[in-house]
Amino acid sequence: xxxxxxxxxxxxxxxxxxxxxxxxxxxxxxxxxxxxxxxxxxxxxxxxxxxxxxxxxxxxxxxxxxxxxxxxxxxxxxxxxxxxxxxxxxxxxxxxxxxxxxxxxxxxxxxxxxxxxxxxxxxxxxxxxxxxxxxxxxxxxxxxxxxxxxxxxxxxxxxxxxxxxxxxxxxxxxxxxxxxxxxxxxxxxxxxxxxxxxxxxxxxxxxxxxxxxxxxxxxxxxxxxxxxxxxxxxxxxxxxxxxxxxxxxxxxxxxxxxxxxxxxxxxxxxxxxxxxxxxxxxxxxxxxxxxxx
Amino acid sequence: xxxxxxxxxxxxxxxxxxxxxxxxxxxxxxxxxxxxxxxxxxxxxxxxxxxxxxxxxxxxxxxxxxxxxxxxxxxxxxxxxxxxxxxxxxxxxxxxxxxxxxxxxxxxxxxxxxxxxxxxxxxxxxxxxxxxxxxxxxxxxxxxxxxxxxxxxxxxxxxxxxxxxxxxxxxxxxxxxxxxxxxxxxxxxxxxxxxxxxxxxxxxxxxxxxxxxxxxxxxxxxxxxxxxxxxxxxxxxxxxxxxxxxxxxxxxxxxxxxxxxxxxxxxxxxxxxxxxxxxxxxxxxxxxxxxxxxxxxxxxxxxxxxxxxxxxxxxxxxxxxxxxxxxxxxxxxxxxxxxxxxxxxxxxxxxxxxxxxxxxxxxxxxxxxxxxxxxxxxxxxxxxx
Numbered sequence: 001x002x003x004x005x006x007x008x009x010x011x012x013x014x015x016x017x018x019x020x021x022x023x024x025x026x027x028x029x030x031x032x033x034x035x036x037x038x039x040x041x042x043x044x045x046x047x048x049x050x051x052x053x054x055x056x057x058x059x060x061x062x063x064x065x066x067x068x069x070x071x072x073x074x075x076x077x078x079x080x081x082x083x084x085x086x087x088x089x090x091x092x093x094x095x096x097x098x099x100x101x102x103x104x105x106x107x108x109x110x111x112x113x114x115x116x117x118x119x120x121x122x123x124x125x126x127x128x129x130x131x132x133x134x135x136x137x138x139x140x141x142x143x144x145x146x147x148x149x150x151x152x153x154x155x156x157x158x159x160x161x162x163x164x165x166x167x168x169x170x171x172x173x174x175x176x177x178x179x180x181x182x183x184x185x186x187x188x189x190x191x192x193x194x195x196x197x198x199x200x201x202x203x204x205x206x207x208x209x210x211x212x213x214x215x216x217x218x219x220x221x222x223x224x225x226x227x228x229x230x231x232x233x234x235x236x237x238x239x240x241x242x243x244x245x246x247x248x249x250x251x252x253x254x255x256x257x258x259x260x261x262x263x264x265x266x267x268x269x270x271x272x273x274x275x276x277x278x279x280x281x282x283x284x285x286x287x288x289x290x291x292x293x
Numbered sequence: 294x295x296x297x298x299x300x301x302x303x304x305x306x307x308x309x310x311x312x313x314x315x316x317x318x319x320x321x322x323x324x325x326x327x328x329x330x331x332x333x334x335x336x337x338x339x340x341x342x343x344x345x346x347x348x349x350x351x352x353x354x355x356x357x358x359x360x361x362x363x364x365x366x367x368x369x370x371x372x373x374x375x376x377x378x379x380x381x382x383x384x385x386x387x388x389x390x391x392x393x394x395x396x397x398x399x400x401x402x403x404x405x406x407x408x409x410x411x412x413x414x415x416x417x418x419x420x421x422x423x424x425x426x427x428x429x430x431x432x433x434x435x436x437x438x439x440x441x442x443x444x445x446x447x448x449x450x451x452x453x454x455x456x457x458x459x460x461x462x463x464x465x466x467x468x469x470x471x472x473x474x475x476x477x478x479x480x481x482x483x484x485x486x487x488x489x490x491x492x493x494x495x496x497x498x499x500x501x502x503x504x505x506x507x508x509x510x511x512x513x514x515x516x517x518x519x520x521x522x523x524x525x526x527x528x529x530x531x532x533x534x535x536x537x538x539x540x541x542x543x544x545x546x547x548x549x550x551x552x553x554x555x556x557x558x559x560x561x562x563x564x565x566x567x568x569x570x571x572x573x574x575x576x577x578x579x580x581x582x583x584x585x586x587x588x589x590x591x592x593x594x595x596x597x598x599x600x601x602x603x604x605x606x607x608x609x610x611x612x613x614x615x616x617x618x619x620x621x622x623x624x625x626x627x628x629x630x631x632x633x634x635x636x637x638x639x640x641x642x643x644x645x646x647x648x649x650x651x652x653x654x655x656x657x658x659x660x661x662x663x664x665x666x667x668x669x670x671x672x673x674x675x676x677x678x
Contacts, residue, residue: 076516101484101514102406106443109411139613139644155559157611164611164642181558183408210559213408237562239569240578243377247543247558247580249513250408256426260566277570278563279666 002129002175003150003195003202004092004118005068009133012037012066012090014057014073014081016048021072024096024137025051028070031140033133037064057088068092070126070135078122079104086117093186094135095121102249105184112186119186123248125156125178136178138163144172148293149285150196151176152189153208154215154250158236158278162208165282171293174202181248183212189219197227203292204230206285207272209263211237212251216263224270230292232285233272235263294510295342296524299389301506304483308475311468312503315391324365327390333357334393337364339385342529344507345375351385354393361390386528394502399492400459401425401436404480412440413480415447415473417455421492447477464499472501483521484514533596540592542579549574551673552597552606554590556581556615564609571670573677576603587623594624595631605636605676607669610643617641617649625656636661636676640669 011028015021016038025048029035037060038048044055054060057069069090073081078097085093100122112119120127126136131145142160144167151166151173153159159178166173174196179187189207196202205227209216216235223231238260240246242253253259267274273288275281296304299317306312314331317340318324328335339351346352351373353364365388374382399421407414417437420428429436437458439451452470455461461469480488489507496502510521527535537544543558547565551573555561558580565575577597581589590608597606610620624639640663641649653660663669 075513099513101517102486102511103443103481103484103514106406106411106413110442110444137613141644142613153559155557157555157557157613158559158563160611160613160643161560161563184406184411208559210562215408218409234563236559236566238566239575240562240565241545241547244545244578245512246545246562246578249511251558251562277666277670278567279670 002132003192003199004175004177005127005129005133005135007132009068009135010034010036010064010066011135012039012057012060012064012069014039014069014071014085016040016051016053016072017043017046018072022048024072027140028134031134032131033135036066057084057090061088061090066090068135069094071095071097073097075099075101079108082108082119083111086112086115091117093117093119094124094126095119095186096124096126096137097121098123100182102184105182109184109186120177121180121185123182124180124185125159127175127177129175130173138176138178142167143176144170146172147174147201148172148203149289150174150192150199150202150205151208152192152196152205153178154181154210154248155208155236158208161278162206162234162281166206166285169282169286171285171289174199181210181250183250189215190222193219193222193227193231197229202229204232204289206232206234206281209233209235210248210251211235211240211246211253211260211263212248212258214257217266220266220270220272223272230288231272232275232281232288233267234275234278234281235260235267236278238264294512294515294521294525295529296508296510296521297340297342297387297526298338298506299340299387300524301508302503304479304508305503305506308479310472310475310479310503311501312506313392313394315389318365318388318390319386321362321365321369324369324388324390325362328361331390331392335361336391336393337361337368338389338391339368339371339373340387340389341373341378341383341385342526343375343377343383345377346373349373349375351375383529394494394504395497396494397497397499398495400495401428401491402493403487403489403491404476404485405487407440410440413443413477415439415441415451415455415477417459419459425491441477443481447474462495462499465495465501469501484511484518485509486511533599537596540589540596542581542589542593542596544593544596545578546600547575547577548602549576550602550604550677552576552600552603554579554581554593554597554606554608556610560609560611564607567666567670568607568673571674573673576600587620587626590620590623591627591630594627598631598634603635605638605673607673608637608639609669610641612641612643612646612649616645617643618645618652621649621652624660625652625658628656628658628660633659638663638669638672640666
């Protein structure tokens, strides 16, 4: 088992004819993802390596019965693309695009309220159920199929680092999700944690946070209250100075809130197994999960 | 992106938010001339991208004509140190010469995006002129918060909640309402990440005036905010960061002794933490991006080596889509071009890592290869020991 994506996922790619979109569509396909359609306005009727391209998401969904979308549309048009996918009836949207204005994401998030669509990202590496389905830009080969650990993170390469260490120690993954580094995003830590808690094959979770906002604190409180499975926590940016945006738009300590120290403290107080040094996250996980794997 | 107070007030005027009469000045002559049209007292305000200017001596009230020139000479060119500038301070190159106003009450007013509720939150308080974080910590009940749904925009009841909460005098009700609406419109239209007025003044004549103005614009939205880009003041920026922005590198200059080059923001932050845990201090944050090219690595390396405090460099790359062998070739080329003057530790992991390490080993350059993060930390500790 896994969460959100599996071998039954039928993917469409918005922005499939762009350089990034085309490259990563190929990579996902090579990994085994069932890519059924692409959308690029004005390029309907063409195909990318045999994948039919449509002008609109609605058309693509009707023709291909796609149930998930991966978005590689440039930032200026990405919010529009997300709303088009939701209106087209796509159940899961994974938006890779980095640099979408916050005001656009505020509108998108409210637009999605009450709709049966889940958004992952934006500014994220995507989601992968190892051995079954990869939607995103993560290197597939570092993952180990079969579980039993779920991974959720605000980062990209940092997630790869964590997954790689788990795999090296023989710890496989059910599903790995990057929720993205933007201040306003679709799926949050708690959504993913709840899904992992409900998934019978996931027996433990690694949660990778970073400075900025209060999502880690809220997730830690949720874990204490609602989760029976062990969770390993890590926070990047303990040495980051306040007031500076550390690459990710969401990674900024403002007015004394969002510090790494406060997040680590919240994790410790709520019973997470906190790893303070990235180099040891594999070992800390192996120890924390010893009873469940 | 930050803009100056006088620039924010220009935008305020465009959106119908009342500000004191005033003009920006870059020289003493301009300042004196700008004051010609104003009545006494006149406020001379340093324009830097940091708060706390008053306490640092960067804001003076001139009651006599001769004081205008005197204060201008004092402030223009001074090194202004405030709690936000750091001990090195900031050199004042611009002034705002402004009409003094007759203050009755000082309020606080701001608009920011709220992550958790995905709304636009308007915050206001009767405790203006003070550090709002302190008010929030000590007397949170004195802060009024209105959450505005960005799809619906601001509603009349929001205006009532704010006006009655702030005890706005009857005479000023209407102008207060249009000020709030104007500010909200400005916030959305100009892609702001912060608009703050502290203090928002109610004058003795019961009029509303924005005595101060702070405005930050979302850097992600600059592609559609051409007039805001024109407000950029590069003299406010760190010279190395300015250079990095020309190279399209995500770089922040810090005051440590170990430079670092990393792909990905999260991994870059975690690498800084590792450097600190090893007993050294990170000299920078630098994310070359998930799909970095050898050219960018070369520029990153030469940029870091320009920082005189750097005693060593840690390159930490997780090769996924970007293969380690390709990256290693980039590093070798970069190191040859840039000329390495300090020890450089390279830690690589991911696709084709063996081939990548072989390329580094055979390059003839004095690069230290680290097996893993723990090994990298040890090698960094040895450099600063």
